[in-house]
Amino acid sequence: MRRTVLIGALLSLAGCGQGNTLERISGPTMGSSYTVQYVRTPQGPAPEQVKREVERILEGIDKRFSTYRSDSLIEAFNRLPANSCQSMPADVLALVRVGEQLAQQSDGAFDLTVEPLLDLWGFGPQSRREKVPDAQALAATRQRVGYGHLRINGEQLCKDAPVEVDFNSIAAGHAVDLLVTRLKALGIADLLVEATGELKAIGRKPDGSKWKVALELPGTDRQIAQQVLAVDGFAVSTSGDYRNYFEENGLRYSHTFDARLGRPVKHDLAAVTVFDRSTLMADGYSTLLLILGPEQGWEFALKHGIAAVFVTRVAEGFVSRSTPAFAQVNKQ
Structure with a gap:
């Protein structure tokens, strides 16, 4: 249930003090995986309880939204x-x-x-x-x-027609938002939740530093870290077209579709990263901007005040540019 993403979370286990520890749970979900990192306080829930709650929510998401299970x-x-x-x-x-x-x-x-x-x-x-x-x-x-x-x-x-609905462009963001809400209700104030590449970070690590996220440039066989950002209260979503594609008769066709045309997009925008308070909306907008491409997507992001980073293919490799709204997020 997921697309290729370009984001890596940089998480440190050092600096735990005052009885607080950094806990990590992970597992499979939606055809990919999830990871939850959170600061456990002496009064907080046990990791076993957190894992049960997380997997209960993710199983519910799968049962409602998955297009890969017949039930x-x-x-x-x-x-x-x-x-x-x-x-x-x-x-x-x-x-x-x-x-x-x-x-x-x-x-x-x-x-x-x-x-x-x-x-x-x-x-x-x-x-x-x-x-x-x-x-x-x-x-x-x-x-x-x-x-x-x-x-x-x-x-x-x-x-009123035999249409089929596919929530893969927004379901993972929704899942992250549900997980964050539930963990906060359990009394967890500092956390980083990631599901199939969509993530949201709130608060601080035990050493007092913010959670860090690495924005990466796509490469032919690896990703190269471009920028490391400290994140608090924001969701981050990246949509990219550089892995899921095929070639036929010398032409490249990606899995990013423009529904108006009925075919994969034909432009040089390789990836878009969006920052938003809502993981659901970050997820949806990263897909939307990738579909629209480097020019229309850029104008859309400016019009709607979206904090985004665009990575475009050029002859020499890749270039990136960020919107004014992203610059404001980066200052916080």
């Missing part, structure tokens, strides 16, 4: 024919509304119903092999894509 709620909805409705939990409906917001803001480039196209091109959960589809197959599949075919009716999600 998930969203896959049951995706199998329904046109003119069908299904009762959904409140957070599923909330993410549909977020998807609609991002689709409207991007004039339809971002679209939660893009899964049939991903399958057709070989990137989706039902795909068999990566290939460029013929024009007839592409035209037929595009009839099954479009966020306008979805509507919310009370507690039900409905569709």
Whole structure:
């Protein structure tokens, strides 16, 4: 359930004092992994309790949103024919509304119903092999894509066409927000939560320093640390297209789709990192900006005051530039 990311968290176990310790739990989730680092106080919950709570939340996310398990709620909805409705939990409906917001803001480039196209091109959960589809197959599949075919009716999600919803562009960010909320309710004030590359950091490590995040430039076989930032109260999300792709007849096709065109994007934007108070919105906006590309994405980020770093391919390798809103985040 996840895309390639370019972020590494720099976490130190040194400097623990005053009875506080830095705890770390991790495990598999959503086809990738999660890591939770937090400062444990003498009065705080035991690591075993924290792990149970974290995995309970992540299992719930998987059961509601995963497109890779046939028994998930969203896959049951995706199998329904046109003119069908299904009762959904409140957070599923909330993410549909977020998807609609991002689709409207991007004039339809971002679209939660893009899964049939991903399958057709070989990137989706039902795909068999990566290939460029013929024009007839592409035209037929595009009839099954479009966020306008979805509507919310009370507690039900409905569709008037056989569309399929894919929350992979925002579900991990939502999961991180849920985890942060639960850990704070348990009395944990200082933490860094990461799921499939989406992360949020709050407070300080036991030595009093802020959590640190490394922004990295993509390379052909590795990533190179470009900038290390101290983060407190912000989520960080990176979307990149440099690993999940295929080549055919000398052309490169990435897994980043513009739903308006029905095909992978064709531009030189390799990655976008977004900072936001909400991990959900950082997750969604990093995808949206990557879809729009280096020029349209940049203008969108400026218009909406998004704190973002753009990494673009050039003949010599990669160049990066950051928005004014990012400069303000970096000062905090």
